[in-house]
Amino acid sequence: MTPELVVFDCDGVLVDTEHATATIIAESFTHYGLPLNGGEVADLFTGGTMDTVMAEGKRRGADLPDSWLDEVYGLIYARLAQGVDVFDGVFQILDALVEAGVPHYIASNGTMQKMRLSLRPSGLWDRFDGRIMCREDYLPKPDPAMILHAIAQTNVDPRKTVMIDDSTAGCSAGIAAGVRTIGFATEGQDADLAALGAEVANSMAQVQQLILN
The missing domain is CATH 3.40.50.1000 (HAD superfamily/HAD-like)
Structure with a gap:
């Protein structure tokens, strides 16, 4: 019907933006003290909001600055502008x-x-x-x-x-x-x-x- x-x-x-986004988040978390790869980020956060990603990253030990959302969005937007x-x-x-x-x-x-x-x-x-x-x-x-x-x-x-x-x-x-x-x-x-x-x-x-x- x-x-x-x-x-x-x-x-x-x-x-297909998920791989690029997950890789960027993983690299950022690793930089701030929480080593993760893109696959792990995808498993943990696919479908969530970036606010929940930030909160969970902090809970798991990432020392994320208050400006992290602006920072990571800037990296994601720059990557998406290259085409997906x-x-x-x-x-x-x-x-x-x-x-x-x-x-x-x-x-x-x-x-x-x-x-x-x-x-x-x-x-x-x-x-x-x-x-x-x-x-x-x-x-x-x-x-x-x-x-x-x-x-x-x-x-x-x-x-x-x-x-x-x-x-x-x-x-x-x-x-x-x-x-x-x-x-x-x-x-x-x-x-x-x-x-x-x-x-x-x-x-x-x-x-x-x-x-x-």
């Missing part, structure tokens, strides 16, 4: 949604500036034409606030809404909102997302088959 609304996460679903990859199949599923007349939104725990940098070069920023939500304006996932806002804006049935996210926080938000939730697992997180009650897909082509067949 064709959905009435589809909500995408951004990082790790539309664009769009996941295979993203443009195809967006074209199919447009053809079917299905509205689609982005709900991200990142900042709007980060999404401008990561989405603009490929044209994805313009494709969503203002239908982009972030934790600067809404409670972050796992709270369902962003998903519920998109549902209210489009006046659709939550049971005919789909959320696509690669993190436990995002999938938890989808489940809490009462929508069909697809866990986009490209980093081996299949079991964690399935345990929450999400359907698991390993590619955007598979997502398209699940929701537009």
Whole structure:
């Protein structure tokens, strides 16, 4: 059954920013006395906000300065400005949604500036034409606030809404909102997302088959 609304996460679903971001955070934590690699950072923090990353880093022993958020965001933004990859199949599923007349939104725990940098070069920023939500304006996932806002804006049935996210926080938000939730697992997180009650897909082509067949 064709959905009435589809909500995408951004990082790790539309664009592959997770590896670059995790590497930068790991290097920063290591510099401030908490040796971690990118894989460890991804395991610990994917889907969270940078405020929670900072708090947890301090709790684990990193001697982070009060200015750390500005510092690490500066490094991340500079890296994203160099360009990031769009996941295979993203443009195809967006074209199919447009053809079917299905509205689609982005709900991200990142900042709007980060999404401008990561989405603009490929044209994805313009494709969503203002239908982009972030934790600067809404409670972050796992709270369902962003998903519920998109549902209210489009006046659709939550049971005919789909959320696509690669993190436990995002999938938890989808489940809490009462929508069909697809866990986009490209980093081996299949079991964690399935345990929450999400359907698991390993590619955007598979997502398209699940929701537009």
